[in-house]
Amino acid sequence: MPPAGGQNALEVEIRDKVFRGADGVDVRAIADIAFAVEPASFATLIGPSGCGKTTTLRIILGLDSEFSGQLRLPENEPRRIAAVFQEPRLLPWRTVEDNVRLALADDATDRDLSDLFAALGLSEMRGRFPGELSLGLARRAALARAFAIRPSLLVLDEPFVSLDEQTAGRLRNLLTEVWSARPTTALMVTHNLREAVQLSDKIIFLTERPARIRGIHEISTPRAERDTRWRETTLSTVAKRYSGVL
Numbered sequence: 001m002p003p004a005g006g007q008n009a010l011e012v013e014i015r016d017k018v019f020r021g022a023d024g025v026d027v028r029a030i031a032d033i034a035f036a037v038e039p040a041s042f043a044t045l046i047g048p049s050g051c052g053k054t055t056t057l058r059i060i061l062g063l064d065s066e067f068s069g070q071l072r073l074p075e076n077e078p079r080r081i082a083a084v085f086q087e088p089r090l091l092p093w094r095t096v097e098d099n100v101r102l103a104l105a106d107d108a109t110d111r112d113l114s115d116l117f118a119a120l121g122l123s124e125m126r127g128r129f130p131g132e133l134s135l136g137l138a139r140r141a142a143l144a145r146a147f148a149i150r151p152s153l154l155v156l157d158e159p160f161v162s163l164d165e166q167t168a169g170r171l172r173n174l175l176t177e178v179w180s181a182r183p184t185t186a187l188m189v190t191h192n193l194r195e196a197v198q199l200s201d202k203i204i205f206l207t208e209r210p211a212r213i214r215g216i217h218e219i220s221t222p223r224a225e226r227d228t229r230w231r232e233t234t235l236s237t238v239a240k241r242y243s244g245v246l
């Protein structure tokens with residue numbers, strides 16, 4: 001498959017995805033979705049529970065190759081794809097720093113990560129073990145591990161789910177800052193429209209399972225200008241157009 005070129009860093013076309021049930025009952029997860037993400041821009045997939053969002057990410061990550069369609073991935077070589085999952089997935093017997101460094105390629109193991117740890121408020125936590133971290137701090141460590149490899153594609157699957165709203169809000173701000181300083185092509189799955197509106201250049205709305213594209217909303221307002229008033233106006237515009245998403 002050729003790498004994405006021209007205007008897009010990522011092109012996704014999934015024309016059909018069916019899970020074959022062992023009991024003979026098939027689940028059609030995706031009917032037809034196609035979207036593109038421009039280089040160094042942030043896109044969000046949003047849609048009802050069980051509509052096929054995680055399945056889409058797994059296909060992009062190469063964890064599931066049984067689908068009809070095609071992918072065009074960023075063309076940087078070597079291609080580095082970072083994933084942040086709902087669970088931080090840190091090795092409990094390694095320190096925060098070691099967990100992050102383990103993700104680095106062999107020729108980058110001595111990379112200076114001080115700025116990244118500082119940007120994520122983790123400077124004091126580098127020597128701690130995951131069991132000593134709150135869920136919010138563990139999520140920050142997962143973000144550090146993702147950005148440390150300087151990915152050409154960053155995939156995030158509900159990275160702030162099951163955090164209290166205050167912690168989630170702080171982490172969203174941190175992600176906005178860290179990503180803005182280190183822009184990379186990003187695709188995030190969320191159920192949270194506010195989160196999507198704060199972070200995204202493009203929001204891709206999916207239908208109920210089997211997923212189709214319900215609509216794509218582009219946002220051109222710079223993140224620094226997305227104040228509370230702008231956010232509320234945008235949320236109500238989007239919610240009117242895509243009823244049921246809030």
Ligand SMILES: Nc1ncnc2c1ncn2[C@@H]1O[C@H](COP(=O)(O)OP(=O)(O)OP(=O)(O)O)[C@@H](O)[C@H]1O
Nearest residue numbers: 019020027029048049050051052053054055056209
């Ligand atoms: N390995 C599998 N075998 C069978 N069915 C599966 C498998 N993985 C996912 N599914 C089904 O495919 C559909 C899409 O699942 P997926 O996890 O992609 O949805 P989602 O949109 O990410 O859901 P949520 O928002 O609840 O996280 C669901 O009905 C799910 O039960």
